[in-house]
Amino acid sequence: MNEIILKPGRDHSVTRRHPWIFSGAIAQVEGAPAPGDTVRVRSSDGAELGWGAWSPESQMRVRMWSFDPAESVDASFIERRLAHAIAGRATLLAADVTNACRLVNAESDGLPGLVVDRYDNHLVCQITTAGMERWKSDVVAALTRLWPCAGIYERSDAEARAHEGLAPAVGALAGAEPPERIEIQERGCRYLVDVRAGHKTGFYLDQRDNRALVAACATGGDMLNVFAYTGGFGIAAMMAGAASVTHVELSADALALARENSRLNVCDGGNAEYIEGNAFEVLRTFRDARREFDLIVLDPPKFADAKKHLMAACRGYKDINLLAFKLLRPGGVLATFSCSGLVSPEIFHKVVSDAAVDARRDVQVLQRLQQAGDHPEGLFFPEGLYLKGLLCRVW
Numbered sequence: 001m002n003e004i005i006l007k008p009g010r011d012h013s014v015t016r017r018h019p020w021i022f023s024g025a026i027a028q029v030e031g032a033p034a035p036g037d038t039v040r041v042r043s044s045d046g047a048e049l050g051w052g053a054w055s056p057e058s059q060m061r062v063r064m065w066s067f068d069p070a071e072s073v074d075a076s077f078i079e080r081r082l083a084h085a086i087a088g089r090a091t092l093l094a095a096d097v098t099n100a101c102r103l104v105n106a107e108s109d110g111l112p113g114l115v116v117d118r119y120d121n122h123l124v125c126q127i128t129t130a131g132m133e134r135w136k137s138d139v140v141a142a143l144t145r146l147w148p149c150a151g152i153y154e155r156s157d158a159e160a161r162a163h164e165g166l167a168p169a170v171g172a173l174a175g176a177e178p179p180e181r182i183e184i185q186e187r188g189c190r191y192l193v194d195v196r197a198g199h200k201t202g203f204y205l206d207q208r209d210n211r212a213l214v215a216a217c218a219t220g221g222d223m224l225n226v227f228a229y230t231g232g233f234g235i236a237a238m239m240a241g242a243a244s245v246t247h248v249e250l251s252a253d254a255l256a257l258a259r260e261n262s263r264l265n266v267c268d269g270g271n272a273e274y275i276e277g278n279a280f281e282v283l284r285t286f287r288d289a290r291r292e293f294d295l296i297v298l299d300p301p302k303f304a305d306a307k308k309h310l311m312a313a314c315r316g317y318k319d320i321n322l323l324a325f326k327l328l329r330p331g332g333v334l335a336t337f338s339c340s341g342l343v344s345p346e347i348f349h350k351v352v353s354d355a356a357v358d359a360r361r362d363v364q365v366l367q368r369l370q371q372a373g374d375h376p377e378g379l380f381f382p383e384g385l386y387l388k389g390l391l392c393r394v395w
């Protein structure tokens with residue numbers, strides 16, 4: 001029997017149902033577990049706390065599968081968890097809001113290391129842990145039964161795999177290869193998604209509800225869509241009646257797709273501008289040229305992926321928010337985000353208010369924002385809340 005025994009006093013997070021056990025919490029390893037093997041987890045006094053996946057290459061040495069010592073971790077366990085995850089999206093799947101959503105959100109769905117996104121009738125999987133890698137074929141078989149679709153594609157090329165000793169893996173897992181571009185719709189907007197080369201699994205599904213909120217603020221105004229990717233927020237705003245939109249994006253490929261997406265929605269009648277460049281520089285140029293906007297979205301990539309980068313990340317957030325505050329007409333709206341898990345909502349709030357103080361703008365928070373509900377946050381897993389934002393009115 002492979003099992004791990006925790007150090008005295010280190011069982012608290014497991015009894016609080018947190019799924020991660022770091023190497024420093026482990027006193028002893030019994031047996032000879034191979035990467036991805038299921039291990040029994042015991043407290044220092046011998047109490048059985050449940051089962052987890054062994055990941056010897058990672059500092060996150062065990063990820064809990066189950067907190068029930070009597071539960072077996074097998075293919076039917078994986079299928080039950082997948083069925084729960086999909087059932088949790090039933091309302092969204094049945095609604096005509098969209099044909100793209102996240103079906104499985106890793107730890108927050110009790111399936112550490114697995115993301116499954118639906119794009120029309122294709123599924124895209126991303127596996128990031130040794131534990132989940134072990135169950136890959138069972139995941140594919142179960143998904144085929146639970147959500148029959150044209151094809152299941154793997155995008156396991158996230159950097160996180162390197163920490164687990166896993167090589168990247170991409171390609172078809174079942175059924176047909178996805179087309180080069182999958183067309184999805186979201187609240188009447190159409191978007192082309194490149195699931196092979198796009199960011200994450202191809203599209204920022206987590207911003208769905210925030211795109212709708214931003215669109216509702218767009219009527220008649222000039223919009224600046226910073227960190228535009230394939231156009232998401234800007235196209236939603238144009239479709240909702242924005243007078244103009246300016247997309248700013250570093251990646252030429254993403255910006256090219258933003259143009260295509262605009263054409264697809266017939267909202268590119270000369271009042272859309274596409275600027276390929278570094279947002280930090282472009283916003284400075286706009287400030288110097290005294291350009292003004294009624295609505296600005298700041299949706300930057302993750303600035304901090306380790307604690308040592310937190311201060312630099314905060315300086316980056318402050319910098320772009322300060323510039324955005326300067327570019328807004330009085331009464332304008334700023335939707336500003338951070339997807340760095342290490343930046344808490346409190347820290348983010350502080351950074352944005354510091355920026356507003358320096359910009360000498362009076363600001364009201366209309367709404368605190370987070371990721372859409374198909375990207376749930378496990379109640380015992382605060383790390384599951386990674387996307388936070390503020391919808392602000394700026395005077």
Ligand code: SAH
Nearest residue numbers: 204227229232249250251278279299300301
């Ligand atoms: N708002 C988008 C998602 C943005 S993701 C949506 O809803 O779909 C962040 C984007 O910022 C990525 O497309 C990335 O290419 C881009 N990016 C990263 N660094 C940048 C920089 N310095 N300047 C401009 N864009 C940048």
